[in-house]
Amino acid sequence: PVKFKELSYKNHTIQYLSIKGFFKMFLGEMFEKLDKPYFTIIDDYVVFSNHPNTLKNIIDDFLGDETLTKSEDFQNFNNYFEKKSSVFTYINTPILYKNIYALADRKTKNQLTKNKDFIICFPEMGFQLTPYVNMFESKFIVSYQDPDIVKSKEQFKDKIIGPRLDNSNNGNIKNILEIEKIDLFKVPAINPRNLNDEEYIMRFKDNTIRIEVSLKDGFPDGRYKEYHKNGELKLKGKFKNGKQYKTWKAYDSNGNLIKKKKF
Structure with missing residues (x-):
């Protein structure tokens, strides 16, 4: 029997069927590159994709009323x-x-x-x-x-985060962070291509590791490490069920601890 693997995301179920050529078999040559069919049900519609995070984004837009209607x-x-x-x-x-x-x-x-x-x-x-x-x-x-x-x-209308110049009373020029402060514990989007993957690795352009994190059912679950371009540790902590968990630590490019935060 064919078995579907599934995960729950914001009260929606994303299912995955590991059958190579599934799309091509039913929908023809145009879909031959979509080997792994992920799908979810939104209202009365079944939405297919070859990537689970695309479906997560669609669910987010639907729940946030960011749709064409x-x-x-x-x-x-x-x-x-x-x-x-x-x-x-x-x-x-x-x-x-x-x-x-x-x-x-x-x-x-x-x-x-x-x-x-x-x-x-x-x-x-x-x-x-x-x-x-x-x-x-x-x-x-x-x-x-x-x-x-x-x-x-x-x-x-994208948010632009960066320095602006401001003349202080003593005549010195100060850099002021506009719009919002940098969040040291903000983690980039984790986009595994396969729900069966147990680890996700993101690399810099020179192929050195930028991020490595353990996965479970397509979500971060377990240890997380992020590095500066010079190879020094930038951020480390743990995930549990896709959410940051326990104590996280942030470091500067010299490896010095900057700040801790408990989730």
């Missing part, structure tokens, strides 16, 4: 299409731009930056196929907005 721009754009159809594809160009930029090499990033205004001035695109008698009616719609208006929208 809550977007006024999308609702206005969607009015141009039929309510029911056989195929409907929607592209939010600014979000697509950010995702492509994050994955691109330096040459491509330079081209994206150079042409950014031209790309994002078409913030929404939609394609639809609707049955009509013995044929299909196709519809492709692209919206246009001034790039400055697009940049003012939520998807470009």
Whole structure:
């Protein structure tokens, strides 16, 4: 019998079926690279992915009301299409731009930056196929907005944490951390590709270890170590069921203890 492995995330169950070629078998060649089907049920929909953390992000967005049904721009754009159809594809160009930029090499990033205004001035695109008698009616719609208006929208409002200059009363220039202080115990996202993995390792560009952490069912569980670029220990502690646990210790780049924190 086929066995499903599962984990619980915010009252949703993410299941995993370890059968190579599952997607290709049912959905064809287009899905041949999706070897490991992870899926969850959200309302009346089954959502598939080849990565459990993608499903976690979708669950977070759903619970946080960060979905298209809550977007006024999308609702206005969607009015141009039929309510029911056989195929409907929607592209939010600014979000697509950010995702492509994050994955691109330096040459491509330079081209994206150079042409950014031209790309994002078409913030929404939609394609639809609707049955009509013995044929299909196709519809492709692209919206246009001034790039400055697009940049003012939520998807470009990133928090910027960094120093700003301030003139003190004695004439000295001081660096003041803007927006929020650095959290020494903030851990980067842990994104294992397989729920069966027992350890997750993240590396710097020179292939030295940046983070190593034990896993259980796709979540951090056990020891955690993070290193500075020079190899000195930066942060260590323990996880339990995906949450920071007991006493954590933070160190500077010389290996000196800076601070302790109990969770």
